[in-house]
Amino acid sequence: MITSPKAALSAVIAASFGTCGAFTPQSFLAQRPATASTTASKANGRNTVGTHPSTSTLLMASTVDPTMVTAKEYQDICGVDFDDRTMAERLAKTAYLYPKHVEVIADFEPMVDRMVDEILLETGEKSWQPQDYLPDLSKETWLEDTKALREAAEGIPDEVFVVLVGDMVTEEALPTYQTLLNTFEGCDDPVGTTNSAWARWSRGWTSEENRHGDLLNKYLYLSGKCDLRSIEVTIQHLITSGFNPGARKDPYRGFLYTSFQERATKISHGNVGRLAKTHGAGDLQRICAKIAGDEGRHEKAYQAFCTEILERDPDGLLMEFGDMMRGQIVMPAELMTDGKDSSLYENFSTVAQRLEGYTALDYADIIEHLVDHWKIGELTGLTSEGEKEQEYICRLPKRYRKLAERSMNKKKDDIYEPQSFGWIFDRKA
Numbered sequence: 001m002i003t004s005p006k007a008a009l010s011a012v013i014a015a016s017f018g019t020c021g022a023f024t025p026q027s028f029l030a031q032r033p034a035t036a037s038t039t040a041s042k043a044n045g046r047n048t049v050g051t052h053p054s055t056s057t058l059l060m061a062s063t064v065d066p067t068m069v070t071a072k073e074y075q076d077i078c079g080v081d082f083d084d085r086t087m088a089e090r091l092a093k094t095a096y097l098y099p100k101h102v103e104v105i106a107d108f109e110p111m112v113d114r115m116v117d118e119i120l121l122e123t124g125e126k127s128w129q130p131q132d133y134l135p136d137l138s139k140e141t142w143l144e145d146t147k148a149l150r151e152a153a154e155g156i157p158d159e160v161f162v163v164l165v166g167d168m169v170t171e172e173a174l175p176t177y178q179t180l181l182n183t184f185e186g187c188d189d190p191v192g193t194t195n196s197a198w199a200r201w202s203r204g205w206t207s208e209e210n211r212h213g214d215l216l217n218k219y220l221y222l223s224g225k226c227d228l229r230s231i232e233v234t235i236q237h238l239i240t241s242g243f244n245p246g247a248r249k250d251p252y253r254g255f256l257y258t259s260f261q262e263r264a265t266k267i268s269h270g271n272v273g274r275l276a277k278t279h280g281a282g283d284l285q286r287i288c289a290k291i292a293g294d295e296g297r298h299e300k301a302y303q304a305f306c307t308e309i310l311e312r313d314p315d316g317l318l319m320e321f322g323d324m325m326r327g328q329i330v331m332p333a334e335l336m337t338d339g340k341d342s343s344l345y346e347n348f349s350t351v352a353q354r355l356e357g358y359t360a361l362d363y364a365d366i367i368e369h370l371v372d373h374w375k376i377g378e379l380t381g382l383t384s385e386g387e388k389e390q391e392y393i394c395r396l397p398k399r400y401r402k403l404a405e406r407s408m409n410k411k412k413d414d415i416y417e418p419q420s421f422g423w424i425f426d427r428k429a
Helices: 005-017 026-031 055-060 071-078 084-093 099-107 109-118 142-154 158-172 174-181 197-223 228-241 251-278 282-312 314-326 344-355 360-373 384-413
Strands: none
Touching: 099 109, 099 251, 099 282, 099 314, 109 197, 109 282, 142 197, 142 282, 158 197, 158 228, 158 251, 158 344, 174 197, 174 228, 197 228, 197 282, 251 282, 251 314, 251 344, 251 360, 282 314, 282 360, 314 384, 344 384, 360 384
16 A cells, blocks of 8 residues: 555656556566666665566566665555565464464474374375276276276166265365365465475375365266266366355364364265175275275374364363354255256265265264364363363263164154156166
8 A cells, every 4th residue: 555645656657657667467567577677776775676586576566666666665555575485474474363273273383294294195106096996998908897897886776876976076076175274274375385384284185185086086987877967067066156164264163174074074985885895896895995094094184183272272172162063064065966956965965874874873973983082071171161162062972872863763764755866867866
């Protein structure tokens, strides 16, 4: 913002006579070669702009004629040079919504560094890739291998395919989940290549998760049992619709959510794999087991982050945990639609429950696991508010289990009307 008449006048003069104006569009600036006129001395308090500015500075900073303004006036007009370093420094000084939470997670960043090395696999040749579990179309045996996959898929019921597709669509909405991670204060990647432990974790996690949707998508294509265009429309709709798990930019809430959701995803993939095996599709069972293994490693990492928070701010985490559980953990694919069936998620969820791919009892089990894993009932030194949340949270597993059993028993007595799914060419499941 221009704060003085002198600065405003300087900007106008620079715009009128300089080789580029104070408000030159970034696209023009990016194409403008450095010239001798862009070099000035810093004598008498004048700002210096080098003949060869860095690429990021050239692309990101506004320009003025440096001979016309002081360094302070330059900053008043242009702000700062947003290269990687100054961007991070500026963001570090910005007021956060949750300053204490940011301070806590910054305190255990060295542990996150270890997680990147110990939990995430190596990329490239050392890591597994989707092609490792699919027919190789470049080999002479590709036709026989593909026929074997399709023959095994023929024995899988449509209901299992519906749950498999729903799981795959959830995985393919990965751009939404990385966007979510980038909203957690103190854990973001402000320039896209930030070298902080949190930014590297986010990118590494995303790169591993990206394999899951790729692998399931290719399997479904080769199986010939599904309408891939209908599935692709669903994926596009889901990414477009977005996803709000109620994290509110708070890293505490974010890691509580991911601790829950990674375990839920692990359970669902594992159960689908077991169903596939019972119907003779050993290849699909191996695929689901591999994906579930990834989810299990990621689950351990997010739960470890929450353990670190509990050691530093138990009251803070309990308050957020209790508040989240008074609502409900939002499933990431709840806004899915194929553009035709407005109840697609509900229908998919019903099939998953009936097949026991993922049930209300699993939901209760996850809550119990988290309460036990974090030893919520053993925490001491809490405030009175923290103790109230502790008591509430520790009662949740039994309460949810009772509700889940009642709900599932009721549904067993309900008459179920199979629904058609565009994913499987409008066959009913």
